[in-house]
Amino acid sequence: MQAILALEDGRIFRGCGYGAPGECQGEVVFNTSLTGYQEISTDPSYAGQIVCLTNPQIGNYGTNKADNESARPFIEGLIVREFSPISSNWRSEQVTDEYMERYSVPVLAEIDTRALVRHLRTHGVMRGVISTNVADPDALVARARAIRKMDGTDLAKVVSTKSIYTFDDTDSRNQSGDALLSSALDLNDEFRKRLHVVAYDFGMKLNILRMLTREDCRVTVVPAETSAEDVMALKPDGVFLSNGPGDPEPVDYAVKAIQNMMGRVPVFGICLGHQLCGLALGGKTYKLKFGHHGGNHPVRNNATGKVEITAHNHNFAVDPDSINANEVELTHVDLNDQTLEGLRHKTLPLFSVQYHPEAAPGPHDSHYLFHDFRQLMEEWKS
Numbered sequence: 610m611q612a613i614l615a616l617e618d619g620r621i622f623r624g625c626g627y628g629a630p631g632e633c634q635g636e637v638v639f640n641t642s643l644t645g646y647q648e649i650s651t652d653p654s655y656a657g658q659i660v661c662l663t664n665p666q667i668g669n670y671g672t673n674k675a676d677n678e679s680a681r682p683f684i685e686g687l688i689v690r691e692f693s694p695i696s697s698n699w700r701s702e703q704v705t706d707e708y709m710e711r712y713s714v715p716v717l718a719e720i721d722t723r724a725l726v727r728h729l730r731t732h733g734v735m736r737g738v739i740s741t742n743v744a745d746p747d748a749l750v751a752r753a754r755a756i757r758k759m760d761g762t763d764l765a766k767v768v769s770t771k772s773i774y775t776f777d778d779t780d781s782r783n784q785s786g787d788a789l790l791s792s793a794l795d796l797n798d799e800f801r802k803r804l805h806v807v808a809y810d811f812g813m814k815l816n817i818l819r820m821l822t823r824e825d826c827r828v829t830v831v832p833a834e835t836s837a838e839d840v841m842a843l844k845p846d847g848v849f850l851s852n853g854p855g856d857p858e859p860v861d862y863a864v865k866a867i868q869n870m871m872g873r874v875p876v877f878g879i880c881l882g883h884q885l886c887g888l889a890l891g892g893k894t895y896k897l898k899f900g901h902h903g904g905n906h907p908v909r910n911n912a913t914g915k916v917e918i919t920a921h922n923h924n925f926a927v928d929p930d931s932i933n934a935n936e937v938e939l940t941h942v943d944l945n946d947q948t949l950e951g952l953r954h955k956t957l958p959l960f961s962v963q964y965h966p967e968a969a970p971g972p973h974d975s976h977y978l979f980h981d982f983r984q985l986m987e988e989w990k991s
Contacts, residue, residue, distance in 0.1 A: 615749030626741040628709030628716035635685035637737040641903030650682040653812030656854040661688035668705035671696025678814040692718035764855030765811035769833035807845035811853030837869035847875040847986040850882025857884035878961030886961040887927030900924040920968030
């Protein structure tokens with residue numbers, strides 16, 4: 610099956626099609642992770658995006674239910690160098706090609722992904738179309754130019770849960786039966802459910818919920834547009850702000866909610882949640898040239914001086930110069946480009962990071978942040 614990638618600037622890549630036949634469109638980004646293609650595919654933060662993976666061999670170890678970060682893939686399309694038609698791993702439950710076809714995700718393979726990545730690094734991320742139906746590249750370029758830009762687009766409420774639900778260590782998605790996923794830390798219900806976290810779902814990854822339960826919390830997940838009053842009525846010990854896709858600035862309803870909760874309950878934000886915290890504190894956000902996507906970003910913890918290897922997936926960032934230094938401490942910085950990666954309010958119980966401490970399959974350097982959140986809740990409760 611022949612397939613074409615057409616970028617908005619007229620650049621064309623021709624290769625072989627796998628997964629679902631047809632056409633997809635979105636913003637084309639690249640991810641430098643060596644493993645975790647299923648976790649990447651099912652991350653709701655990639656809604657509206659076509660992902661190019663820099664690791665040349667994809668699909669080798671198949672797919673399985675335990676590695677899903679959500680109920681289905683959210684990427685619009687996938688671009689790889691080599692796509693394996695078979696899987697060879699004891700955990701595999703379905704060949705990756707069948708998995709992508711099942712969820713209607715087109716895959717473009719057998720192209721020079723290095724050339725594509727260098728093009729995006731030089732010129733910035735851009736809109737694109739993958740098609741197995743249309744052979745006319747000019748028509749596809751025109752379609753790419755007509756795609757709505759990510760700037761100014763609120764996708765959080767699109768991918769968010771539509772109803773409230775609870776999650777704890779008895780949830781089937783937490784107890785998957787997979788040998789690589791540990792069970793809860795304690796079986797005593799009173800101890801396990803001592804702290805109650807209300808988590809805003811802006812495109813939440815499942816492993817975030819698992820990490821919160823491993824800190825002996827029960828979690829109530831609420832839709833993105835839930836008001837602060839409705840959250841506080843649930844009597845939380847802490848509020849978590851999840852990752853998610855799109856531009857943070859149009860998500861003004863969440864910014865207002867954070868402002869109304871600040872000082873009333875401990876708040877911890879990740880990725881989009883971090884950007885929303887920055888906006889709630891009076892800061893500004895901006896779009897990166899080609900974003901941060903991968904599992905190998907060095908981030909310095911300014912408090913300890915230690916460098917953490919971290920997983921990233923963000924196109925937008927908080928402008929550190931827009932943050933009031935008298936009120937907010939800038940806690941983490943990316944050593945590749947000095948992007949702000951973490952902040953903490955100096956007097957209120959609020960902190961956030963731009964990267965993913967819950968990252969699956971890893972790295973795990975930043976797991977301590979979930980423990981820090983629990984400690985903050987315990988201190989506030991006492």
